[in-house]
Amino acid sequence: MSIRPDYNALDDEDFRRQVRTFFEAEYPPELRYILRRTRWPEMKTWWDRLHAQGWVAPNWPVEWGGMGLAAGKMLIYLDEMERHGVARTPDQGITHIGPIIIRYGTEQQKRHYLPRTLSGEYIWCQGYSEPNAGSDLASLQSTAVLDGDHLVINGQKIWTSVADCATHTYVVVRTDKTAAKKQLGISLIIVDLKTLGITIRPIRNIAGHASFCQVFFDNVRVPRENLVGKINDGWTVAKALLSFEHLVIGSPRRPQYALRRIELIARARGMFSDQGFVDRYIALKLELEDLNSLFVRFVEQVKRGETLAPDVSMLKIWNMDTWQRLTDLLVEIGAEEGVLDGIREFSGAEADILQCFYYARPGTIYGGSNEIQRNIMSRYVLKLPLSS
Amino acid sequence: MSIRPDYNALDDEDFRRQVRTFFEAEYPPELRYILRRTRWPEMKTWWDRLHAQGWVAPNWPVEWGGMGLAAGKMLIYLDEMERHGVARTPDQGITHIGPIIIRYGTEQQKRHYLPRTLSGEYIWCQGYSEPNAGSDLASLQSTAVLDGDHLVINGQKIWTSVADCATHTYVVVRTDKTAAKKQLGISLIIVDLKTLGITIRPIRNIAGHASFCQVFFDNVRVPRENLVGKINDGWTVAKALLSFEHLVIGSPRRPQYALRRIELIARARGMFSDQGFVDRYIALKLELEDLNSLFVRFVEQVKRGETLAPDVSMLKIWNMDTWQRLTDLLVEIGAEEGVLDGIREFSGAEADILQCFYYARPGTIYGGSNEIQRNIMSRYVLKLPLSS
Amino acid sequence: MPDPNRLAQTTTTRVPRIFANASGAAEHLTKLADSVDEFAHRSGGIARIRGLRGTQHEHDAAIWKQMADLGWLGILIPAHYGGLGLGLSEMAIVAEGLSRMLAPEPYNAVVALATTVILESDNEVIKSEQLPHIASGDILPVLAWQEEAGNLDSAVVASTAVAVDNGYRISGCKKYIAGAAQADAFLVSARDGSDLMLFWIPRECKGVLLQSETLADGRLFGTLTVQDAWIPAPQRIAHGATAVAALATGLDFATVVASAELCGVMDRVLEITLDYMKTRVQFGKPIGSFQALQHRAVDLYMHSQFSNAVLEEAAQTISPNTDATARALLASRVKARCSDAALRIARESIQIHGAMGFTDECDIGLYMKRALVLAAWLGNATHHRRRYAQLTIAAAA
């Protein structure tokens, strides 16, 4: 492997230009602005190009084949992805279990999993949620029991993205039922999806895509060395990296796509001379502009290396609420065209309004619903008394 | 006393015409559309005219000097009051304690209090709320202890309207601290405000008027025969008549005054050609139009003699929310004029915008705040589990 | 995952439906509602709708026939044309009940919209020939009037009719035609200069092309392209002021009935959601015990009941004799209210259901999609508030 450039040493704007140029030149145009979760076969070409460039893992350290980007550069990279409409690959291995293995894994785990994840040989899906432990993750009921050198897993996971094209999963399961608190006695385990006893059932979403699966574990035996971190310490491991994720999820780029669709249609229909429409459009546009002001404030904190306070949840709440309101307006101005399936044409402009609308729905649900986020803010930011 | 006409036998429209004609001819024009609570001296002339007409107490039975109106006629009477901007007199005696005495009082109480209330010799104020028992009325802490033929009252009442010009009050106080439930062990007692030990402190509201008072009771001795209903049964007595009050409070007439002010100013300023304004104006206007549709549905039930379900609270919630939103818009379109005190002039139209705004504020607070109403609806209408 | 469909079939929560408080003369409406419910369940419920998705069969011909046997297709048709001669209240009850089970049948399009336009026209031959067949379910005409998205003014017509050889040459393109997929005939508006005309055009007529596109709720909108089609003069069902009025009346009637359908969607989805709130446990408690959710549920309930109240007023007030402006005001008021309320209740119901609400197998999504379509069809809330404004502001300003 050749010597990697030190991206962090670059000027921000230089780096941004370099990223943008690469995306514009190399990203397959037919895959721009896909709202659904992508699947492996369609993304493989792009993954290989990223891999050739050494850019699959912007967040990983250089020693493990990543770009080793600092927070500020990382945000530029993500920003340019969203700006150009670069879809996320099935990248849980890169964004999530990779960094966890780098932080908590054994040397052997690192050497085995990291290169194969980077090359695309191993594709990962996350097994956290359960039918009765969605917002309330600490209530999970899947179990793993030690049996000699193996762990025997039983239970089920749900809302597992891309499980049907993944090769591996990492699950949180209960390994100690006697623990004093619900958050204790949980472990994080890597599971090869070819292991006996695993059944995968794809679940279709309201947009018509099988974007997630239900995964059943029936006496699934995995080697004990598949444990990541210490046994019964999985809660800490699984919850690592969360505050940066809240920042990323709070980026106003995502709803901006919906805003652009509104602008396209409004222009095509001459709605910018309708003051009633303009009032609503501008109010929503300003929600995003102002979100960006707050986003930048948090970004500056991250760049300074400060830990983000729990009020970073504000970004996600505001972002997702605004995104939904934007797609509500989009459907409305689409009128009859807004309730027809597929890409519709508006005097030259095109939009798949329903897909925009559908994919904005779970924004207030996943990653901790907006209600949960408000509970957290109430307790840890406003310090209001617990609602008993 | 001459033979009273049977108003209930009249055709609705005939009755409405008769009421309207009387109000238009007799109600002092300078007192139309007063937003604040009126005070006795300014209303005395009008009271006397009502009394001469035999119309002081539309809701009382004919045998006690009332008009004996059935529910449907009563609503017409109130509707015409609001339409013509007829202010409420200090009429707690008529609307509240009068009917309570008629229903629960002794013969002696009826003969003593009812005629004097009708003539305006006795003016009443209600002593229910306490500093720590506003929304949570059952938590009241004022007490009365039997001492021979007397009850000795200690404690304080607050948000007592017109206490400073009233002659009497009726209070709910705790008479049994050992009762199993907070709602038990409460009694309703009539108190002459000249009794020794009473201190009245007027409280100015944000609109600049002393519309309510704090009333302190320091070993106030009243005769035992001032008890209304049975001792320790005051909760039932005090809560009587509530569902009709919820209906009256849900009438869309009140916010309509604010709507008219908006229309006046919008016309004067040519805002009806501004589609952005029109969109907001019409949305609010339709809130009231649609409220009226629901209001009429409940009115029909009352006319049929049915008991109203607790979802009558909807009317109040919607009404007060809409009223506030109307006055918010009123302030906004008033621009710089909207934040200046007093009656302002808009190309010939006049409005006291700030008074409109201020007096819409407590609408969501008094008579059970909108939050309490939603709790009640959740529990008794939606049958959702108690929030523990 | 809990079976979402089991929930949908057997809610224990009842939200008061339209006319639930009806008394006296209107008590027959609650009985009618019960029989529609029973029918909708018996005819296959939501499983039937799932089965029809993705096919070119928008609805079941057999179910349509059963509805005819029950008299529901002739509710607005006078007895001398083979119908029941009832009013919008009865029609609203049937539409609401079918909509609660998401029935895909073009009830409103045929039985309210097209039928009213025919009734308000003045071609007695077409009336006596076709109305009995509509009531008996043997023929399904739909109205093809709209030409541009978002433009709901039925007098704005670019399609042309030129008088030739005892008939007319008609050209034009009509869009967003509900119920077109299995329709037998189209009522088409076209213009000869300043004269607006309405024609009865059979589906198999030469020069007529029908294309279908899939709606969010799996039903279809038709696009009818008419190119130099020759229509004999007796198939002109109205022209001039009569045609204009027939269109306006039909559209207002259908707008009220669509509002009833929206009431069916919102009341039912709210029941399902309230049931879910009582059974779904998170953090050791049913989620319905969380006050923030309770207050939101109360707000949704209020929106449902306001919608119902306005719908009742509109259905009881509007008849063919109602003054056109009063009718338009009520129709716009109820459609604006019901569109907003249904979308709001459906959206929030997805949120309350959490991730499950985002799955196709949960019925909530189907209700939301039906709400989307009904809210957009015949003019969305903003359109109707603006129509209301146009009709009233002259008075206010």
Add this chain to the structure above:
Amino acid sequence: MPDPNRLAQTTTTRVPRIFANASGAAEHLTKLADSVDEFAHRSGGIARIRGLRGTQHEHDAAIWKQMADLGWLGILIPAHYGGLGLGLSEMAIVAEGLSRMLAPEPYNAVVALATTVILESDNEVIKSEQLPHIASGDILPVLAWQEEAGNLDSAVVASTAVAVDNGYRISGCKKYIAGAAQADAFLVSARDGSDLMLFWIPRECKGVLLQSETLADGRLFGTLTVQDAWIPAPQRIAHGATAVAALATGLDFATVVASAELCGVMDRVLEITLDYMKTRVQFGKPIGSFQALQHRAVDLYMHSQFSNAVLEEAAQTISPNTDATARALLASRVKARCSDAALRIARESIQIHGAMGFTDECDIGLYMKRALVLAAWLGNATHHRRRYAQLTIAAAA
């Protein structure tokens, strides 16, 4: 009744203020905020404001002088005119801190609005003569520019200036003049045909009449009637493009500073309300333990923090050299956000306080009234969103 003022003076809850997260070069801002707080408390807090209500003294001359001694009146004035030569960030911090205690002094009107207009004008004599006196608190000029409610376009001027005898005859009527009650001079805009001019007019000038009207918050708006007043030529401080630009710059600066004042109001009233939620008991529990109220409080907190973030961006970005459009966009964005947020937080705070929030003796009402005035002054949220729209939609459309 619990003493509402006790609560207001000693909240334990702290909502992060503007620049609370400042680091590095901006750390001096948090120190400045502390000293403003200390000053505002020491100068009498809210009791002082209550005392001034209903008098013709809008503010305390002694307090003004102390502010001068602290250098705060010369923040924007360059050192060679006797000021500190600092920027909008420092000015925002002082304005926010004073506003938290509802100080009635016309800080924005004199020190941001009038001062910036003078600085951006080109009358060097007036600058060297007056700016040092402004910084020292010896003279209080205010800008008299607006003529019609709701019309915020400073180029629309009906007042006239006619050149005569080494000077100008000026006539016109200026309304809604903040800080007029105790002002010593007025900067008046008037028009000679297409030429917009700005004049320095002393209060005692012949032909000038000042009337005052009471605002919701007890402060005053002045109306200045000028009738054939003769102003010597050297008192014309700018004309033409310079005058237009000076007005625009001054108004945008003041708009940002008014937004900082709104931040002070909303952050402080939110602190008081959060404290109340922690202490006020209903149904045996602090009302802050009710989830519905908790979620509302979180929303209010978000509105406060969004306001702060936009304010910080505006204050840090805008300088006299900023491109006029970029400056206008930022000023409108921050005023729209802060006006809406402050009104919302104040209104909801009243609701959360229940009946007590409706009393005059509770400070919440005072905060709401200040929010009302600040939201309306220099253009309310709708106005500023529309200005933002006008400046951007050409690009989008």
